[in-house]
Amino acid sequence: MVGSVMMKIKYIRLRTTFIKNISFETASCRMGRIKKSKKTKSIMTEIFRTNVKHENDAERIIFLLKLKHKKLKVNFDLEDCDSILRVENRNGNIPVISIINILQKNYFLCEVLPD
Numbered sequence: 537m538v539g540s541v542m543m544k545i546k547y548i549r550l551r552t553t554f555i556k557n558i559s560f561e562t563a564s565c566r567m568g569r570i571k572k573s574k575k576t577k578s579i580m581t582e583i584f585r586t587n588v589k590h591e592n593d594a595e596r597i598i599f600l601l602k603l604k605h606k607k608l609k610v611n612f613d614l615e616d617c618d619s620i621l622r623v624e625n626r627n628g629n630i631p632v633i634s635i636i637n638i639l640q641k642n643y644f645l646c647e648v649l650p651d
Contacts, residue, residue, distance in 0.1 A: 584621040587645045
């Protein structure tokens with residue numbers, strides 16, 4: 537008989553602890569202390585038409601772009617007829633004017649391709 541009483545007490549203690557934890561988490565979430573899920577960052581992609589034809593020039597432009605904007609993911613598609621420059625940023629901001637200026641200062645044409 538004593539063993540069954542101990543089991544009931546443990547069950548009740550576990551049950552009250554569980555309920556307290558749930559209510560605490562709910563209250564904390566409402567107060568903004570606990571985030572329920574991670575915020576997903578939007579990935580912004582911009583595509584530019586350029587006149588870059590050689591791989592050395594593409595590597596130099598990529599180096600200059602990453603030097604100025606460290607968080608950008610930059611690559612060229614030189615096999616495309618428009619010599620595509622693809623730029624991605626996880627923060628959502630792509631400095632279009634700065635990218636165009638960097639290419640123009642290096643004597644290359646650059647324009648944003650329309651959607």
